[in-house]
Amino acid sequence: MPAPPHTELPGRPDRTPAAQEIDTTYLETLLGYNARRVSLKVIELFTHRMAGYGLSPVDFSILSLITHNPGITSRQICAALNLLPPNLVGKINAMEKRKLLARLPHPDDGRAIGLYLTDAGQHMMVRAEKTATELEQDAASRLSRAEKKTLLKLLQKVYF
Numbered sequence: 001m002p003a004p005p006h007t008e009l010p011g012r013p014d015r016t017p018a019a020q021e022i023d024t025t026y027l028e029t030l031l032g033y034n035a036r037r038v039s040l041k042v043i044e045l046f047t048h049r050m051a052g053y054g055l056s057p058v059d060f061s062i063l064s065l066i067t068h069n070p071g072i073t074s075r076q077i078c079a080a081l082n083l084l085p086p087n088l089v090g091k092i093n094a095m096e097k098r099k100l101l102a103r104l105p106h107p108d109d110g111r112a113i114g115l116y117l118t119d120a121g122q123h124m125m126v127r128a129e130k131t132a133t134e135l136e137q138d139a140a141s142r143l144s145r146a147e148k149k150t151l152l153k154l155l156q157k158v159y160f
Contacts, residue, residue, distance in 0.1 A: 045135045053128045067125045071114035
């Protein structure tokens with residue numbers, strides 16, 4: 001197979017060595033790019049610090065919702081976290097096997113099952129949420145308290 005014909009790129013002389021610095025100016029104007037960069041940084045910290053609890057970001061979010069909303073249903077969790085029900089079922093089963101949560105009849109809806117933390121789940125979540133707060137402070141250490149509050153408000157305006 002013959003080699004493709006040589007094409008000189010517009011605005012770039014032939015055989016220019018690769019740029020030493022990468023120009024990300026355009027990407028830095030994009031909300032998605034910046035959100036993804038922040039997400040990768042925070043998830044890296046989260047994964048490292050939550051390893052001792054055996055929690056992924058989604059697991060932590062599920063347990064945090066149950067912590068602050070005892071009796072929450074699977075349907076409510078799916079809606080709050082934008083999860084598909086089949087994906088949640090496996091996670092709930094795994095957390096139940098770890099004895100972190102229990103399924104009990106919902107107090108207001110006889111057809112629904114409410115999710116509640118066990119004593120072990122409550123104990124772990126007190127520590128895990130403390131760890132999450134600390135890692136968030138570390139991740140946002142270059143922001144003032146007011147800047148962090150503004151950033152959170154602005155991000156929430158995009159997805160609410």
